[in-house]
Amino acid sequence: MDRLAALLAHFHLAASVFNAGPLCYSTRHPAQAGMGFVHVLTHGSVHLELADGTQRRFDAPVLILLATSDAHRLGPGPAGAETLCGSFRFGAGHLCPIYRALPTLLAIPLDRLTGMAGLLPLMLEEMREQRCGRQASLDRLCELLVIRLLRYLMDAGEVDSGMLAGMAHPKLVKALIAMHERPAADWSLHGLAHEAGMSRARFASVFRDSVGQPPAAYLSQYRISLAKSLLRDGVPLDTIAERVGYSSASALAKVFRRHTGYSPLAWRNADAGAVRVGDGA
Incomplete structure (x- = not known):
């Protein structure tokens, strides 16, 4: 593992x-x-x-x-x-x-x-x-x-909250690895709890206390972070949507805008401009 x-x-x-x-x-x-x-x-x-x-x-x-x-x-x-x-x-x-x-x-x-x-x-x-x-x-x-x-x-348990704290937990780590390895899977609370070998209620409570947010919120944030990384690499939006677990580019765009305030393409253009300015500074 x-x-x-x-x-x-x-x-x-x-x-x-x-x-x-x-x-x-x-x-x-x-x-x-x-x-x-x-x-x-x-x-x-x-x-x-x-x-x-x-x-x-x-x-x-x-x-x-x-x-x-x-x-x-x-x-x-x-x-x-x-x-x-x-x-x-x-x-x-x-x-x-x-x-x-x-x-x-x-x-x-x-x-x-x-x-x-x-x-x-x-x-x-x-x-x-x-x-x-x-x-x-x-x-x-x-x-x-x-x-x-x-x-x-x-x-060593040096980090007491966040993703690294979750990765130190003997059961939560199994669900986190599953999300990281298969972000496109149709994850449900039941499915993630099963990966961790815990009941749904127990999993949701321990995950929130250890990682600092509910499992669904972490998964959505992880998918958007991965989508941003793929956007930076110039991957087409349809392909990104498929890789990060959304049924279509429009479904991804809707969630992306909710997280960032931008459409994926507008975010990529703004990010590219920020990178150029930073490189020239």
Whole structure:
């Protein structure tokens, strides 16, 4: 049972390492919708300043996850710092269910991060040696770091609500995986409860308490997020409707407008314009 396979297939992950080694001066990271950041402190200390003025200092090896559209600043402490810093984005940016489920700020001591024992030394080896393919290797390893971090968040119970909390539940996860893998299926509350091995009433109650919304609302939101991702890829509307569980393009358009205030084509045109402006900034 792979909890992430369908999500990562629909919403592709890409990461880029932009600092690997000494952090020599304070760096500002501007707000970017849908962009997440991972800062790994290996030696020394760093101070973090958020857009709202919140400041935190870290004096021991730590992984800092930031999944927010706000700007932040990271700087070395008095004795300097060695860091591995990267950004990551899922294929649909802030539309991706994984991105929406991430905590806006999380700091985890490196000695608590299970499942990283082999990965972090490999990243540090690449970071400290100037060998051919270093940047590409670090970028791919950063993608793997994000995936393993998602595993950790689910397995360690670090997230207490939202999709990742549901994916950590031994029964709800079966229904969530079924929705993610087969969004076009004619899901009913009874069918989803059956996937989870629960009664309808119990399933509806536990799902709402854990994920933060009713199963039908989650499924509708997931389908629209997937439709947006497919629209960005230029997939025809009829094909999208079939893939995400609507009988026709007009049926999809009706639900899409209710969620977004736009028709699918108007949303795609507005989104394309926003992407062009963002790329040129």
